[in-house]
Amino acid sequence: MPDLSAAQKQYLFRVRREKYLIHVSRIFLFLGFLLLWEVSARRGWIDSFIFSSPSEIWRTFLRMVQDQSLFTHIGITLMETLVSFVFTVFLGIGTAVLLWCCPKLSRILEPYLVVLNSLPKSALAPLLIVWLGANVRTIIVAGMSVAIFGSVINLYTGFREADPEKLKLIRTLGGTKKDELTKIVLPSSVPLILSVMKVNIGLCLVGVIIGEFIGARQGLGYLIIYGSQTFKLTWVLMSIVILCVIAMGLYAILDFIEKRAQKW
């Protein structure tokens, strides 16, 4: 390492100290919150029947891990989320490509897409249950319904922003619309596709949980509804914590893929 001047050393020290401080503060905030919650529950400041407590949640967690029922619920929710995510990605890209290929069709469909996208998708869930039955398929469709319209709109908008001069380059080289798509539009949209995927995974999870609320016998959404109806609020809170972890994990995986893919 080259010799650093005193001022540079001091600057680096300040930068590192700030980074360190932020990390420590985050951890303390989390631990402080847990501690306050636990103490309040034990001292009777809050009603532990409604608000539960971290230790109670932990015990419930261990019990459900031991009898393995928890893994079924987590597994089902994860599977439904991933399946609806994969379908959303393929269907989303496919539809956006179709719209890009037929600008007339996209102009005709535009208002419908906008309406469907702004519609609160949870409103569709009861309908889906009636139409498709209370099964895993319905929940996967519910997951897709939350993510699909937004991703079609975002992808199509991105596709259309491909540099017109680059498209002209393809045409001057004798290329067709298909060459424009495969050589310019899709490769230049890789960052967009990845960022849309990052948003989608979270949205699919939302849709799946909504679906499980109304039409499931298994899954974390079912656990939440069942827990709230039978006043086992520890179950509800535990499920929410697990959902946080799942959401974070899925996001982190896609974030990792995105950073790896953007090497140029």
Place this chain on the structure above:
Amino acid sequence: MKPLLEIRNVSLSYHTVSGETKALSNISFDLMPGEFLAVVGPSGCGKSTLLNLICGMFPAEEGTILMNGIPPSPGDPRIGYMLQKDHLLEWRTIYRNILLGLEIRREKTPEKLAYIEEMLDTYGLDKFRTARPSQLSGGMRQRAALIRTLALKPELLLLDEPFSALDYQTRLNVSDDIGRILKKERKTAILVTHDISEAISMADRVIILSARPAHIARIVPIQLSLDERTPLAVRGAPEFKSYFNLIWKELNQYA
């Protein structure tokens, strides 16, 4: 000798909902094989439109454009086109960027690949073949874009202000560079530019277009007393200044 390109009485209008704009009016000229022609004119007069017509991107409303007796079609393999920027694709290596045209035309023949190898070698891009475009200087990128165009062995090259995105210093060097390469490869070319010195330094003839609707105001043949004609050397030629003044005055009428 027969001309490579014959343009006769070409006119064109733009149509929008708010009305019709006449862009080109009654343009006629010939281009001989091996000739370098520059087209100058006030901005927005329709210089680029003329190139789009010549490469067959869209048909002329009136008049005819013939290249060796056949009208050019969209994406005509006889014509190479260089745009204002190099438009190298960031997600491809330099080599794969150069292959783009051959890929599209499905012409990755051993003969054409060998021609690319030869050009990579001659023009100092050989060691950059696996580099990304962002790792190259503006001049090198422009060279890569030129090789991408030349790889298809076009008979006619259209240059649409290919140096306008470069800073002045690079611009002089790159135009000198590209000028030499085109001379060496014996290419027929049409250069569209708004830079008078660039036009004189590179071209055998300069066509001056009027303001919109553009017609040919004047054709100026550039004749110089130089032993070796390179774009940079021309800028120091004794006749350079008088040509500059002549074209400047003509253009100034439309400013």
